[in-house]
Amino acid sequence: IPAAVCLRQVEKYYGAYHALRSIDLEIAPRERVVICGPSGSGKSTLIRCMNMLEVPNSGAVLIEGTNVMEASHHAASALHSVGMVFQQFNLFPHKTVLENCTLAPVLVGGLAPQDAESRAMSYLDKVRIADQANKYPGQLSGGQQQRAAIARALAMEPRILLFDEPTSALDPEMIKEVLDAMTALASEGRTMVCVTHEMGFAREAADRILFMDQGRIIEDASPADFFAAP
């Protein structure tokens, strides 16, 4: 079976700025990876290359064996395997939580509206906000909004779930409820890649920790080795 995510010799520039430097990375199906490192080291750029929110200048990105840098129908459908949760939630403000969660399954996934709704409700229930389904994002706390964003990503049933600093925009009292939801997901056998500074989550839920600095992966270790005293 192919890697869930494979990056080969990936280079990314923003103008003259070299943001990713010869990244080689394979993530196996069901692996749970945390990416950490200083601000500006390229973590967000790296994870955004895994769903083509950023396109590398050179190298290859393969999702489940398909090169998604090619503009083809095949590449587009491979990207349907990848879901993403953002720092700033990115919910549609003028749609209810439930509508946020049914939009893509209906429009992209081709589900009948009632099937999309029952699926969305099951994921809202999983992240414990089924009771907020008919509210608008602005009526929810930050932690509830982020859990809605997780449910929205899950509603597409992606085999690979990406998180880009999902707790960084939250007040401290709301971080735990989001990390608890992520920890529960991490036990379900989905491939997860999380950019986060939450080292407790990394220790508890990850199989593998990548440490980035200046556009390179400078450490790639198990949590036990990563946290071992030098």
Ligand code: ADP
């Ligand atoms: P991290 O997630 O580790 O904080 P990023 O991947 O967001 O790092 O950014 C890496 C570097 O690339 C930073 O110096 C950042 O300012 C720069 N950068 C990120 N996005 C852009 C962009 N769209 N245009 C120009 N520079 C960018």
Ligand code: ADP
């Ligand atoms: P992060 O929290 O992931 O480090 P940033 O706050 O650095 O993100 O960047 C937020 C957004 O601004 C991202 O979309 C990033 O691509 C963009 N960005 C970051 N640095 C620059 C830059 N120097 N020039 C233009 N856009 C940037």
